[in-house]
Amino acid sequence: MGWDFKLTNARSYTGAIVATVKNPVVTVEDKQLADYIKKLPYFVPQGGTNPETEEPNEKPAENEGSAEPAEGDSDFTMSGLKALKKPGQEDLIIQLGGDPSTAANEEERIALIQELAKNQEEEA
Structure with a gap:
């Protein structure tokens, strides 16, 4: 299950993830990375799972995939x-x-x- 975030307060962001005006929605598979992105002022959670509660957000994730354990x-x-x-x-x-x-x-x-x-x- 992934977490989706939408770029809102910038035209682009490059760092832990990459988002642009043309591709503002990013999906993150790692909970710790999702928690990190949630703290950034440039993104808002979109569908997928809420990193705080690990429960699904209102909108279901479009790209769900399984990640292999590290x-x-x-x-x-x-x-x-x-x-x-x-x-x-x-x-x-x-x-x-x-x-x-x-x-x-x-x-x-x-x-x-x-x-x-x-x-x-x-x-x-």
């Missing part, structure tokens, strides 16, 4: 993390309390995100 039982899926561009991956690393400059490439950034997410789950 290593380390993280809420982030490998495919979801690979779909992010470098700035989005770096944003997540910062949000999770890490330093993106310690990762030299995409594989290291993904491993760092999964490690930081696992550490946060253990602390909770």
Whole structure:
């Protein structure tokens, strides 16, 4: 089940996700990424599942797909993390309390995100 968000307060956004005026609706498969996007002032939740309650929103999601689980039982899926561009991956690393400059490439950034997410789950 995915979460849909619509770009509202900008002409385009590039970061953890990419949205434009021509393609303002984005679907996110990871709950933590959905929670992050929900905090941004540029997006409003559209159909799919509400990240706060994990219950379906009023409008059903148009693109529902299954995501394969990530290593380390993280809420982030490998495919979801690979779909992010470098700035989005770096944003997540910062949000999770890490330093993106310690990762030299995409594989290291993904491993760092999964490690930081696992550490946060253990602390909770």
